[in-house]
Amino acid sequence: MPVSTNTPAPAVSEEVLISFPQPHVLLLTLNRPKSLNALTPQMADDMRRVLNWFEDEPAMWCVVVTGAGRAFCAGADLKAWDRDAQSGRPTEGDAILSNIHGFASISRRESKKPIIAAVNGGSYGGGTEMIMNCDLVVASKDATFALPEVKRGVIAIQGGIPRLVRIAGHQLASEMLLLGKAISADDARNRFGFVNAVVPAADVLPTALAFASQIVANSPDAVQSTKKGLLLTQRHSNEETVAVHVRSPETEATYMGENIKEGLRAFSEKRMPVWQNAGTRAAKL
Template identity: 35%
Template sequence: MTDVKTKDAKDIWARDFDYISVKRDGHILEITIDRADRYNALHGGAHQELHDIFDGYEQDPDLWVAIITGAGDKAFCSGNDLKATSEGQDIEPASSGFGGLTDRWGREKPVIAAVNGVAMGGGCEIVLASDIAVADAHAKFALPEVKVGLFAAAGGVQRLTRQIGRKAAMELILTGRAITADRACELGIINRVASEGETAMDIAREIAKEITMVSPTAVRASKRVLNALEEDIERLPEAFAGNTAEFDVVLKSNDGKEGVKAFVEKRAPNWTNS
């Protein structure tokens, strides 16, 4: 008898997605955010497709490792689609968080981020939520939400602080400053930077292939142990719950509205501290 979850996982790969492309290569799943004209920014529809794809990945026993990247060579993911926001479109992520990944607790299968360009806001938070991250030399990383009156509410504040330390994280979080791929590697945000003649996807595929050559059972066990070793791991969902309330406050504030409006109108925001 076919397991229902396994059957559903198989069925999803027959779907035609509007905003995301997927490719299976043996035990490897390649996921590409396919909105290059919007710098691979995400809105409600794209979030839902990524949610469904990561659900399928987790449930499919034939898939052992996933790679996520962006279409083109300019952007991995530039975060929320603020133009869609200004037009009143739905940009809300699914229950699994930004890009279907940032609130997906207890993942037992590895996700590799191949950063092929700018990773801003939620895009950077996808990188922080991945297990392994590699980048092209021209990639940039930032949590610039404060520049538009918002804050990194998809785990960026927590994960960045845990991964690189409080003071280094605070400098990036409070200024919204962008950093280079080399600096991101120095800080520990990513594992490697592509050398001349190779790409982030080349490296990601190489690592993914290595992972498929070892025991998938041992990989999942290692992931479970590493997750359990994370300090206060059980309290992280509670910490993230506070993000929703705080994000709602800033989104409804005058500064929050002004920041998004100024971004769309391509002008400097006029902050009123209200």
């Protein structure tokens, strides 16, 4: 679908597919199906550049991330990791900390825009850490989720541990993290609480895109300010969250923007609002 943007999306390799299935919606597909979409350095670089562009592009309001083939993402490419480890390269610590957005540029990204995961089949290691940091998660009935790092002598250290503890609590998080245990899509929804919808495999992407459609039907300014509030609750008490949220750039843009005027005007006129890109300033009378 043609999309009008201020700047074109960056060119990427065949390991990541970019498309625009709906106005204002970016779809990213991890595209190494024969390797269960295990993350390579090339794929990581592609994801970083595209998601950084997405953050800065006003015409993009929401992103859906999925995987080609029978898996969402099998985590890191362990064969490449083994080659690095056997070569005596330095420890991962500095590389992890310098990669501020985490695994696949998602697992620790504090995006001002909604991220939706469409999970088809298996999700392991870093793949599951990505999912933990998405705002909405749709999974196929046969999807499985695991953080099996301890079984390979490594650690789920790209942001998955604190996120899972906040979502599921210490004991349930330990069940995944210390046992390296895989869980079903139903358990991920009903026991652990990080999946929003479990649907037949054929309905995963359509359901995720339906969520995206509902999001972009709302004011992008209000959505981005609300997303900011969601992120702030992870750091602050209720009162501190309100105080910081009120003064945030996203909230100030909402109250100074054209979309708040349009939303109230459309309500009074009993019609659907016509939104502009976030940050569009209201015209002075």
